[in-house]
Amino acid sequence: MYISLNDTRYYAYTGTHKFNPILETVVFVHGASMDHSVWSHQSRYFAYHGYNVLAVDLPGHKLSQGDLLSSIEDMARWLVNILGSADCRSIHLVGHSMGALMVLEAASQLDSEAHNLKSLSLVGFCYPMQVAPALMNAARENPSKAYSMMTQWSHASRTGGEPVPGFWSAGMQMSMMENNDKDAIYCNLQACNNYTGGEQAFGRVQCPILFVSGKLDKMAPAKLAVQEAKKNKNAKIELIDGCGHNLMFESPDGVLDSLNRFIRR
Amino acid sequence: MPRPIRTRFDTLSLHAGQRPDPVHGARAVPIYQTTSYVFRDSDHAASLFNMERPGHAYSRLSNPTTAVLEERIAALEDGIGGIATSSGQAALHLAIATIMGSGSHIVSSSAIYGGSHNLFEYTLPRFGIETTFVSPRDIDGIRQAIRPNTRLIFGETIGNPGNDIMNIPVIAEIAHEHKIPLMIDSTFTTPYLMKPFEHGANLIMHSATKFLCGHGTVIGGVLVDHGRFDWETSGKFETLSEPYSGFHEMTFDEEMSQGGFLLRARREGMRDFGACMAPTVAFYILQGIETLSLRMQRHIENARKIVEFLQSSDQVEEVSYPELPEHPDYELAKTLLPRGAGSIFSFSLKGGRKAGQAFTEGLEVFSHLANVGDAKSLIIHPASTTHHRMSKEDLEKSGITEGTIRLSVGLEDIDDLTEDLSKGLHLAKKVARK
Numbered sequence: 001m002y003i004s005l006n007d008t009r010y011y012a013y014t015g016t017h018k019f020n021p022i023l024e025t026v027v028f029v030h031g032a033s034m035d036h037s038v039w040s041h042q043s044r045y046f047a048y049h050g051y052n053v054l055a056v057d058l059p060g061h062k063l064s065q066g067d068l069l070s071s072i073e074d075m076a077r078w079l080v081n082i083l084g085s086a087d088c089r090s091i092h093l094v095g096h097s098m099g100a101l102m103v104l105e106a107a108s109q110l111d112s113e114a115h116n117l118k119s120l121s122l123v124g125f126c127y128p129m130q131v132a133p134a135l136m137n138a139a140r141e142n143p144s145k146a147y148s149m150m151t152q153w154s155h156a157s158r159t160g161g162e163p164v165p166g167f168w169s170a171g172m173q174m175s176m177m178e179n180n181d182k183d184a185i186y187c188n189l190q191a192c193n194n195y196t197g198g199e200q201a202f203g204r205v206q207c208p209i210l211f212v213s214g215k216l217d218k219m220a221p222a223k224l225a226v227q228e229a230k231k232n233k234n235a236k237i238e239l240i241d242g243c244g245h246n247l248m249f250e251s252p253d254g255v256l257d258s259l260n261r262f263i264r265r
Numbered sequence: 266m267p268r269p270i271r272t273r274f275d276t277l278s279l280h281a282g283q284r285p286d287p288v289h290g291a292r293a294v295p296i297y298q299t300t301s302y303v304f305r306d307s308d309h310a311a312s313l314f315n316m317e318r319p320g321h322a323y324s325r326l327s328n329p330t331t332a333v334l335e336e337r338i339a340a341l342e343d344g345i346g347g348i349a350t351s352s353g354q355a356a357l358h359l360a361i362a363t364i365m366g367s368g369s370h371i372v373s374s375s376a377i378y379g380g381s382h383n384l385f386e387y388t389l390p391r392f393g394i395e396t397t398f399v400s401p402r403d404i405d406g407i408r409q410a411i412r413p414n415t416r417l418i419f420g421e422t423i424g425n426p427g428n429d430i431m432n433i434p435v436i437a438e439i440a441h442e443h444k445i446p447l448m449i450d451s452t453f454t455t456p457y458l459m460k461p462f463e464h465g466a467n468l469i470m471h472s473a474t475k476f477l478c479g480h481g482t483v484i485g486g487v488l489v490d491h492g493r494f495d496w497e498t499s500g501k502f503e504t505l506s507e508p509y510s511g512f513h514e515m516t517f518d519e520e521m522s523q524g525g526f527l528l529r530a531r532r533e534g535m536r537d538f539g540a541c542m543a544p545t546v547a548f549y550i551l552q553g554i555e556t557l558s559l560r561m562q563r564h565i566e567n568a569r570k571i572v573e574f575l576q577s578s579d580q581v582e583e584v585s586y587p588e589l590p591e592h593p594d595y596e597l598a599k600t601l602l603p604r605g606a607g608s609i610f611s612f613s614l615k616g617g618r619k620a621g622q623a624f625t626e627g628l629e630v631f632s633h634l635a636n637v638g639d640a641k642s643l644i645i646h647p648a649s650t651t652h653h654r655m656s657k658e659d660l661e662k663s664g665i666t667e668g669t670i671r672l673s674v675g676l677e678d679i680d681d682l683t684e685d686l687s688k689g690l691h692l693a694k695k696v697a698r699k
Contacts, residue, residue, distance in 0.1 A: 016514045037522040044520075045317035062522055063497070148271075158272045160336050161284035164319040165327035166531065167346035167524060168281070168339035175345050175492035175523040252319050 003085050011063035013055040015047020024090040028055035031097030032188035033177045035062035041252040042259060060181050068187045072195040076105035090116045092263050098192050100125040108201035121210040121259055124217060124245050126224035127198035131189045139186040146185050147177040156216035156244035169249045202232060209235040210262040212255060214243035279555050282336030296548045297329040326535050330544035334551050338487050341456040342469055345492035346527050349547055353452060353472025354380050355540035356486035360448055360468055363530040364502050365416040367393025372410045374401040376424025401429045407436060411443050416501060421450040422459055426611050427664050428587050430594035430601060437465025444499040453607045457561040467494040475638025479553040479560050483546040492523035505529060565605030568674040574683045575612050580690045582613040609637045614668035616697025621646040621668045627692035630677055630685040642675035642682055
């Protein structure tokens, strides 16, 4: 469905279901230069298992209009406004990579009188999310090279063999990034690099937090997520074998099962 | 063009799409000879059918062995994914049925495989789809043939019988100006010789029966998507951009923003038309792909030597091979096919129909049959076989003569091949003298 804010249309995948304000809503947020369909399996599952689903395309990405947002704080404010506009009351926030920073920040900004934040899931997360200088340079100077670097580093296997029949995950990721605005990658990575509000945001979030990481993640190493989880008494962590940063595609069932156990707990 | 993964062609040929069997450790791709798969419980079953979880439910839709082939060829083509089909023709039909229906129009190269030509010329019109054929060298003609209801431009990397090279970069640009995709039959070249996606094509099909399998043992096809065509913005492809009642009102292009085409092709096309590949067939094709680059190098090496041999014969009127300077697409071939212009080509014998027949029937190493892309060398004389009812004038309209011979050069020792051809030329000369 499309949600209008200030005369701009933003897309959110709902699993082809109409929004039902009585139900809890699971909100999925994608990472840098990606789109809603990174969550295609997980979001569809929740949409058919008793939840509203909003898997958003960030401003300037894929089906959403609007300008690219240059900071995690701005992205979080946008998301909070979207949730208000869609009349989401009971919310589970789920984000991947840059999207994980964004939902963390959004969780800290949500007005508890307007929204009941039930849980926060941070997939492929680390904080701070510092981006390698070589990748930043490539994103600025030669986005195609940056897509290739990110694709390479996001997969545990260099020859595929992922569980979604008929799809070559590396090709999918490359295509997804190429189909976005070429400025998105640098803008997004810079936002990750510059975000310094993580500690404060964690301090403000009261709901249960789940960290989900691929054990072989090179982009956001799992050990950093483990460290972060240990700092927070409301947090638990699930590590998934055999996959890297693109874990929603490398292990769709693993990610779904982790989220499902946590959100339904 | 930067590649998604730094792993190189020969390694992908051997490994892409497969991890060693986690249960028994089998290194080769196991043949999962099964129609169906046990569900963990009802919710798992429902989730599989509803695409909430990945996996296999029924082998018409997907199969673990076939999935390795699909992923491997997608990796080799730099695509996003693929669908293996029962034949190359099934792959072509699947693509067409996925993106268009009655009232649609195709612009096709006129230099295509006879089976594809029949589909376009005679079969699809019964279902309301028309085709305009244009020479692949007639760029303006292709542009002018596009109508408001055109939904696809189609051609082959190397055409038949004149070895016309499709100018993919230019024709892709024309297609994209009109917001329609370009689909390429890449059977004759394989991803080893050319990757059409690098030149702007949007969809690729293979008759995997030919070089991909490479041993003349099985029939199969593959359809591959590059994932770059914007079906939504085009506004011309309702099957992908509008809700589909046949699958819970799914809008395929929204469901999987890069993979909407493949999703519909599998969820509708494989479900409803059912032209799936058998897992054993997929295994044979995977075996073939493991040695694809080695075989293609040898195919090219032998083809070049035979071209040179035939050119030196006074019994041969003309050799049509794109690496020869007199070929109309010589320059284009150098650009698009730097590794070689394939190993299938035609030449014309002096002495007409009877000489051609004597030549063909006199060979021992070359096999006389209607196929190409085998490890074994193959030969056919159209005027006495596939086109035997056609007059000399009608043959010429099809771009062939009574003495045209088509070779698919295989991997045998080159000296045995040239000796065999020498014998045939001698027999043809005797007939021509009569």
